[in-house]
Amino acid sequence: MLHRLKDTLAEALKEAVQRAIQSGELKIQEVPEISWETPSEAAFGDLSTTIAFSIAREIKKNPREVATAVAAQLGLDPNLVEKAEVAGPGYINFFISPACWRSAIPTILAQGKDYGRSEVGKGRRVQVEFVSANPTGPLHVGHGRGAAIGDSLANLLQAVGFSVEREYYINDAGTQMEILGRSVWARYQEELGREAAFPENGYKGGYIRDIARRLVSDYGERFLAVPEGETIDLMSAYASRIILGEIKEVLEEFGVKFDSWFSEKGLYGEGDPLEKFRRFVQVRELIAKGQIYEYEGALWFGTAVFGDDKDRVIIRSNEAPTYFASDILYHINKFERGFDKAIDIWGADHHGYVPRLKAAVKALGYPPDALEILLVQLVRLLRGGRPVAMSTRAGEFVTLAEVLAEVGKDAARYIFLTRRSDSPLDFDLELAKAQSLENPVYYVQYAHARLSSILREARKAGFPETYGDADLSLLSLPEEVSLIKKLAFYPEVVLGAALFCEPHRIPAYLQELAAQLHSYYNKHRVISKDRALSLARLALVASIRIVISNALSVLGVTAPERM
RNA sequence: GGCCCCGUAGCUCAGGAGGAUAGAGCAGGAGUUUCCUAAACUCCGUGUCGCAGGUUCAAGUCCUGUCGGGGCCUCCA
Known part of the structure; x- marks a missing residue:
């Protein structure tokens, strides 16, 4: 809807510039590309263009004069635009009519789960490779962040039309695998009561001993008789298979599904x-x-x-x-x-x-x-504001599995995605668990639950489940128009997040949308004695719910009906 | 020594492909519920955008230098 609106306005602008050229007011060769700004203040309208600045630069005229000349030639559909005015040093500001904004609602209701999708990437194949941890130990929190970012980025790219494949590169060749084998071999011998020197740079985590124990229970003492040179490979193959299995389990629990697991060994083949x-x-x-x-x-x-x-x-x-x-x-x-x-x-x-x-x-x-x-960037794990001590070398680290067990998938994923990836992240376990104001996940999920609740109540009160008959012109409050505007921008947010590989834009958007909704909810009743107004507001509520649900789904976070 | 990232409100961070008077959350203070979920809402903010130059009609945003914090340099994995 917004996309179409911008195209229409850009067309009108280009024509206006053409006319200004023909009338001799502007002496330029060709009409520059129209770029759009979203003004910071309501007083500057809904959409704004700086085209006058670029023309002014070319012909060395005052941008304000250029803007005035262009604006004078503008022929605009009054159903779409209330007014267009020149402001500041040379902006042309467009005030979009509420009726035009309202037309977003039928679009959202009709598109449902597909609202926000586009076809910008159509016909292009993208591979997103992420996590790719060595199968030498369990995933830790840092891998979790990578997993959340990779998975949502893949979702985003899919949403804008790319054909996407998620791949995990298994680093199962080379020195680390040998060290893994040696570590298990040492523990295996210890388990069977034989003196064994633990490798200098070996993996000291307790999970190695667990693997050794499984080895003993599966195969008994059989490997003690095998020459050491051969055992190492066997040990590392056995251990990496188990560890990789566990990695897959945790990732599944985390809601991440890879299309392909690519083995480094397979790369070299035979x-x-x-x-x-x-x-x-x-x-x-x-x-x-x-x-x-x-x-x-x-x-x-x-x-x-x-x-x-x-x-x-x-x-x-x-x-x-x-x-x-x-x-x-x-x-x-x-x-x-x-x-x-x-x-x-x-x-x-x-x-x-x-x-x-x-x-x-x-x-x-x-x-x-x-x-x-x-x-x-790295994740700093905190508990109640204090750093949790971690040392991979000593085998002491908090695993992703432990974090998931403690705070749950939704909170973990959401928090991992709130910051841009190149900025270090503090992950506070207490905060992630807290069902409080400090926890952004619940704020947004609660908004969704609230909207669901309203729709449930509406059904009980006998309102229809579709809103084709709603008279949307009744949505005239500034809060309502502003909410609809926010919804209209969603597809652009998705596009930007996908193209710039910045999933964190989605939580930021959700936070703003949820805030507007909560505020609106506290100020105005959706279901009232005025049935026509109620129906119109229900259409709005249903639209917001669709957008929140779609955005959460891109993040891989559930949208609860009740909380 | 070389390279990369970061430096924005007390804290944690946004700042949407240079644009108008730089925002949000948290913390702190005061209030809001006969009514669709109070996990909510309302009000309370004077920031040398680390510093100095430069490019531009316009710089938190781009360039150069500089200071501070973090990270990385191998016939390591």
């Missing part, structure tokens, strides 16, 4: 990784171009010329590929699967890798913006 890599590189003639070269026995990728600080090793002199090699192969694989865009969501501690991976993508000949990397 063949020798080094060979595989060389083959690919040759196909792309990277060696011929000098982008990949040997130096001191290692294979280097010349990322420096593509914006990295320095060149990077991809195959070490001991023939082992670095993680960078895996990352390169993995991203080649992504693009070969046909995604137009890959969005990686990483912990902020990996930010050092951004330039080198982007450089690699560029070197491989993919468009630079085909890869977008979103960094998620």
Whole structure:
């Protein structure tokens, strides 16, 4: 609705500029693109354009004069626009008629769950890769934040028409897996009463011992007889399978469903990784171009010329590929699967890798913006304002599962999504549990429950469940028009949040909408003796409920009927 | 040493692709319920937008420098 309105007004503006050109008032070649502002104050109208400034710059005239000349030529539909006026240094402000705003209501009621969706991304495939934690231990709170952001971002992109795939990259190859195997091996031996040195950098968490115990109960002492060299792989395979299973469980509980679980091992497949890599590189003639070269026995990728600080090793002199090699192969694989865009969501501690991976993508000949990397800052876990001590190395950390058990999915997801991802987040367990003013989740959910309650009461009072007959012109209070306006902007909020990868815009919007609703509710009765007015207000209430419900659903938070 | 992020009200943070007099939540104070859910509402805010320059008709927003906080640098994973 808003989108159409803007197009209509932009058209009218362009025509006005044309006429001003023809009449000789403006001497410009072509009409510039119309951009819209939403004024900060009601006195400045509902929509505002700064087109006069850009024209004025071109022809070196006073912006105010330009605005006046354009406004004088404006032919506007009085059903849509009450007035358009020149204000300040050269704004043209449009005052949209209440009737026009009200037309949003039938649209919302008709579209229901689809209200807010658009087709901007139609025909384009995006992959969102997130969480991707090593299967060497349980997910912690930080992973939870990444999960919430990745999942809602995927929802948002879907809502604006992209075809989206959620992927979890399982880092199941390399040194960490070996360390996992060694850790389990040590615990396994201990369980069976054999002296065993625990690896220096091993995983000390209690879950390793649990896995060792399961191993004992499943297989008894069988592995003690196997040569140590062979046991490590077996141990790490066994442990990672269990851990990955638990990761999947927690994510499901958290409401996150991946379309694909991509194994790093699978990336290399059966063949020798080094060979595989060389083959690919040759196909792309990277060696011929000098982008990949040997130096001191290692294979280097010349990322420096593509914006990295320095060149990077991809195959070490001991023939082992670095993680960078895996990352390169993995991203080649992504693009070969046909995604137009890959969005990686990483912990902020990996930010050092951004330039080198982007450089690699560029070197491989993919468009630079085909890869977008979103960094998620750390989560500081608090309890009653005091930091909760955590140390991954010592194996003491609060897991995502524990947080979920304590505060629940809705509060956790909502809080993770309230701040922009590049800003560190304080997550207070007491606050997340609190059913109080301090907890933003309940504020919004309560609004939804309230609206549901009104609609229930209306049904009891014999009001119809559809509002086609409602006389919406009765919604004349400033609060009502302002609420409708807010609803009309929802699709743009979704679009902005999706395109800028900023899910936090949704909770911010919800907070504002809920505040307006609560205030309206306390001031005016929806269901009254005036049946016509009641019906009109019920149509508004039903529309608000749809928008809150849709927005919460994008966040993966439930919209309760009762609280 | 190099790079990245952050610096906005007492606290936690927004600031929507440069725009008009910079906002919200919380904390603190005072009030509101015969009525659709008080998990709510109403009222109470003078901010060197870290600092200094610059670009622009217009800068919290862009550029440069600088100070403060956090993070990252490896033939580590």
